[in-house]
Amino acid sequence: MNSLRRRLILLLVISIVGVVGLATAAVISVRGGGPPPELTVPWVAEQMELVMRLLPGPLPDVLRVEFTDHPAGGKVAGPQTAMLTDILRRRGFDVPAIVSDKVDEPGQIASVRLPDGRWAIMQVPHIDPPNHEWLILAGWISLIVAGATAVSVYFTSVLIRPLEMLEAAVSKIGSDGVLAAVPEVGSAEVKATAHALNQLSSRLRTAMESRMRLVAAAGHDLRTPMTRMRLRAEFLDDERDKWLHDLDELDRIADSAIRLVREEVNQDAVEPVDLDKIVRDIATEMVSLGHVVAIGHLDAASVRAGALGLRRALRNLIINAATHGKACRIDLAVADGRAVLTISDHGPGIPQELLNKAFEPFFRVDPGRLQSIPGAGLGLAIAKEIIERYGGTVTLQNRKGGGLAQTVVFDAV
DSSP states (O other), X not given: OOOHHHHHHHHHHHHHHHHHHHHHHHHHHHHHTOSOHHHHHHXXXXXXXXXXXXXXXXXXXXXXXXXXXXXXXXXXXXXXXHHHHHHHHHTTOOOOEEEEEOSSSSSEEEEEEOTTSOEEEEEEOOOOOOTTHHHHHHHHHHHHHHHHHHHHHHHHHHHHHHHHHHHHHHHTOOTTSOOOOOOOOSSHHHHHHHXXXXXXXXXXXXXXXXXXXXXXXXXHHHHHHHHHHHHHHTTOSTTHHHHHHHHHHHHHHHHHHXXXXXXXXXXXXXXXXXXXXXXXXXXXXXXXXXXXEEEEEEOOOEEEEOHHHHHHHHHHHXXXXXXXXXXXXXXXXXXXXXXXXXXXXXXXXXXGGGGGGTTSTTOOSOTHHHHHSOOOSOHHHHHHHHHHHTTOEEEEEEOXXXXXXXXXXXXXX
16 A cells, blocks of 8 residues: 555545445434434324314224224333323323334334223334345445545546656656656646656756766866876976876876766667677677686577667676676576676675765775776776666676676666
8 A cells, every 4th residue: 555546545435435424324323213203293193183083983094093992012102102192281182192112113103092991003103214224225335435436546646647747757767867858738737747847857958968068078178288298297207107107097087088978978879789799799809808708608688779889888897897806707698588697707896885886987996996907987887877778777796705796687679
């Protein structure tokens, strides 16, 4: 019951059924007690008065009265008896009168002693409950529940439509962090929500483009002063190599930043590509460059992605494993419609508390790697950007016994 829609539907159904149920119970309670004495006893008194005035002559058929030698049995109803006796006395008939409950069924009987000594017996008006009363009540409640559920479902859908629109828009956020355009149609609230989402999307797009331009401009503009510094370093005698080493590091950082921007801006066409073939080609290339890369089990797998971008992302992951992990093994398996690529290395891994930060730009586990292994710390960030753009996921996990496992998952086609 965690869904807001279900909670609203349940709340509305319970509210409607509860109100109608209480009203039904009140009606049943009133009906079960029969008409109030103020309505029935005066009517009985009028009928008895007619009987006594018409006797000893014949009585019309409409006067349903019986004559016995004794009053009707049953428990005497005190208030009704007193009321009937008082009404007859005020009408000039000072005769004994008794109102008693029926013995084996609901209702009451009025008994009035006539001047000749007989007792006139008459039924007190009573509304009998219908047959199969509980079955009828169950059908009535069922109709209420069905109607309340239908009404609740409709109005709940109307109420949470803006929330559904928000959820749908957020789920369509691309790898660039920009919301898809939402049509501004429907009720005033829905239009307002759609308009706000579109404004947010426009601002996000502007901010992202501004960020990309800033990073690209910074990376490009850094190259001019670095070139001048490199020329001046050539004339230094002391610490010339250190200066050139630092300038090379700055150059790699600027170049990586520009490549990151290009990956977000320049996106190649998405088409089915053979993932296993790309993995074999990259592994062969890495081995030729002196990296220790081994091919494990490779299933034939095809995924939808840009061939150039996907190759660049996987190369970054494999280089990361082969350099920081000393050696790596690549496995590719297809199961349940998904292609799972695992790149395992034999390095020190990443501390558990830093795993979530590994894909951040310029991330390094420790400063020592800055000097021993070249790179700007953008390889994983670029790889994640590319893989997620094509609908895949990449995760990191420390292996039991040491080493890091990089897992890439795509929907197989």
